[in-house]
Amino acid sequence: MARILITSAIPYINGIKHLGNLVGSQLPADLFARYNRARGHEVMFICATDEHGTPAELAAAKAGQPVAEYCAEMHAVQADIARGFRLSFDHFGRSSSPRNHVLTQHFAGKLADSGLIREVTQQMIYSVDDGRFLPDRYVEGTCPNCSYESARGDQCDNCTKQLDPTDLINPRSTISGSTKLELRETKHLYLMQRNLRGKLEAWIDSKQDWPLLTTSIAKKWLNDGDGLQDRGITRDLHWGIPVRRGDQPWPGMEGKVFYVWFDAPIEYIAATAEWADANGLDDAAWQRWWRTDMGAEDVTYYQFMGKDNVPFHTLSFPATILGSGEPWKLVDYLKSFNYLNYDGGQFSTSRGRGVFMDQALSILPSDYWRWWLLSHAPESSDAEFTWENFQSSVNKDLADVLGNLVSRVTKFATAKFGAQVPAGGQFGPMETALIADLGARIREYESLMQAMEVRKAAAELRAIWVIGNEYLQAAAPWTVVKTDPEQAQAMIRLALNLIRVYAILSQPFIPDASASMMAAMGSDDWTWPDDLPAAMRALEPGQPFAVPENLFRKITDEERADWQVRFAGVRT
Numbered sequence: 001m002a003r004i005l006i007t008s009a010i011p012y013i014n015g016i017k018h019l020g021n022l023v024g025s026q027l028p029a030d031l032f033a034r035y036n037r038a039r040g041h042e043v044m045f046i047c048a049t050d051e052h053g054t055p056a057e058l059a060a061a062k063a064g065q066p067v068a069e070y071c072a073e074m075h076a077v078q079a080d081i082a083r084g085f086r087l088s089f090d091h092f093g094r095s096s097s098p099r100n101h102v103l104t105q106h107f108a109g110k111l112a113d114s115g116l117i118r119e120v121t122q123q124m125i126y127s128v129d130d131g132r133f134l135p136d137r138y139v140e141g142t143c144p145n146c147s148y149e150s151a152r153g154d155q156c157d158n159c160t161k162q163l164d165p166t167d168l169i170n171p172r173s174t175i176s177g178s179t180k181l182e183l184r185e186t187k188h189l190y191l192m193q194r195n196l197r198g199k200l201e202a203w204i205d206s207k208q209d210w211p212l213l214t215t216s217i218a219k220k221w222l223n224d225g226d227g228l229q230d231r232g233i234t235r236d237l238h239w240g241i242p243v244r245r246g247d248q249p250w251p252g253m254e255g256k257v258f259y260v261w262f263d264a265p266i267e268y269i270a271a272t273a274e275w276a277d278a279n280g281l282d283d284a285a286w287q288r289w290w291r292t293d294m295g296a297e298d299v300t301y302y303q304f305m306g307k308d309n310v311p312f313h314t315l316s317f318p319a320t321i322l323g324s325g326e327p328w329k330l331v332d333y334l335k336s337f338n339y340l341n342y343d344g345g346q347f348s349t350s351r352g353r354g355v356f357m358d359q360a361l362s363i364l365p366s367d368y369w370r371w372w373l374l375s376h377a378p379e380s381s382d383a384e385f386t387w388e389n390f391q392s393s394v395n396k397d398l399a400d401v402l403g404n405l406v407s408r409v410t411k412f413a414t415a416k417f418g419a420q421v422p423a424g425g426q427f428g429p430m431e432t433a434l435i436a437d438l439g440a441r442i443r444e445y446e447s448l449m450q451a452m453e454v455r456k457a458a459a460e461l462r463a464i465w466v467i468g469n470e471y472l473q474a475a476a477p478w479t480v481v482k483t484d485p486e487q488a489q490a491m492i493r494l495a496l497n498l499i500r501v502y503a504i505l506s507q508p509f510i511p512d513a514s515a516s517m518m519a520a521m522g523s524d525d526w527t528w529p530d531d532l533p534a535a536m537r538a539l540e541p542g543q544p545f546a547v548p549e550n551l552f553r554k555i556t557d558e559e560r561a562d563w564q565v566r567f568a569g570v571r572t
């Protein structure tokens with residue numbers, strides 16, 4: 001039994017995420033967690049909400065709520081939707097937790113002890129009316145280059161010129177619109193990533209088995225232009241983790257907080273501590289996942305994320321860990337995804353374009369979405385959601401191939417032989433051939449799942465469903481029953497066992513349908529079919545079974561057309 005630590009990139013707290021976000025981290029991470037549990041491994045699967053930073057403060061202000069209350073509420077909403085999609089986190093934590101406060105302050109203290117933190121005094125824009133320093137993108141004004149009137153302090157969207165907020169003509173706060181802005185001096189902490197460049201490069205070079213997408217992004221940040229830059233890790237905000245050096249005050253940094261990008265990945269560790277707390281366990285219970293001097297030396301750590309998060313996970317977070325000088329677990333394998341586009345364009349949270357997680361569940365059960373998203377995961381390139389493709393995939397793969405097999409076999413068996421596994425006949429050459437073919441395909445499926453080749457694994461699973469249909473087509477128990485009812489009984493006994501094996505194999509992709517299939521077979525034996533000939537005889541003659549409710553319904557052309565219009569982009 002292996003010990004497997006899995007983290008999904010943590011979603012930001014403000015608002016509900018769209019399907020592109022889901023398939024870029026949480027869903028494939030869940031697939032991998034479910035698969036490894038099914039194989040009998042010890043799994044720790046962690047996710048959380050990322051709660052700090054200016055966007056959370058502004059979203060709370062817009063909602064007329066204190067930010068802590070807003071975050072608590074939105075965390076509950078996101079946790080509820082995650083349950084709806086059957087995301088099987090061992091813990092869904094919060095980056096604002098006391099555990100993350102302590103750990104983030106601890107790491108900052110260790111980095112300072114190692115001489116990797118420097119203090120930088122800089123001039124920043126302060127908004128008198130807002131009573132706060134403004135991050136660059138919250139300052140707007142006229143572009144000095146093209147005279148566009150709504151250029152942001154970091155970049156002009158019209159001419160794409162990179163800007164400093166001080167470059168803008170007639171600058172104003174985007175929070176209040178106030179023009180009472182002034183430059184004020186402020187002091188911040190910088191993590192000296194440049195000093196860690198050699199260590200980071202050696203570590204990345206040691207990862208020969210990482211996907212090219214991951215290493216090429218990391219190398220680009222490490223080497224392009226002036227190379228890896230030191231990074232500000234504090235901000236002048238109220239909402240966040242107060243700057244402290246371990247458990248001591250940090251003179252000169254009073255009233256400041258750590259930057260959200262510094263504390264968010266540390267939450268992977270903190271959320272595991274929150275898991276221990278929630279289960280009444282001691283510190284040793286979570287440390288054995290994260291500290292190689294406390295039992296984590298045999299842990300393999302997998303991270304899942306969209307490609308935009310790769311730099312932070314290959315450079316910034318490892319810089320924090322390596323720089324601390326303490327034996328924390330570094331990621332062993334990083335699985336990154338390209339983007340999922342929506343119906344000829346992009347998903348847009350601001351314009352409400354595309355399907356959001358809550359909307360998806362309001363129109364169809366989670367298995368439909370899980371299957372489409374995973375079988376079309378944007379791995380080697382960007383992928384696109386279209387309603388035609390979704391309809392066709394659900395109707396063919398789920399309803400015609402899998403659902404129809406289950407329905408046809410159980411209904412026929414019940415009508416001809418009653419609601420128990422029939423006892424007659426023996427498996428013949430056709431059944432033996434099917435078991436051999438299926439066995440080979442299952443081994444291939446296992447290797448694709450282990451390699452996190454999500455699309456290919458889905459295609460293999462579908463092929464596994466297809467060969468069951470092909471067998472039934474060729475064996476034709478509905479015809480054979482007229483001339484040789486004993487042989488037809490053996491065929492149906494095999495087909496009922498096949499349904500149970502399909503439930504086990506399909507569970508990581510479509511857990512609800514798999515549970516229905518298993519329950520219909522009157523079994524609760526989820527043992528992985530390492531020994532397939534035995535697994536295909538696990539349901540013994542006389543075992544009662546039931547005809548399950550229709551596993552998957554088809555999507556009609558009217559529904560497809562209706563949804564296409566409904567999700568084109570109006571949500572505010």
Ligand SMILES: [Zn+2]
Nearest residue numbers: 143146156159
């Ligand atoms: Zn411009």
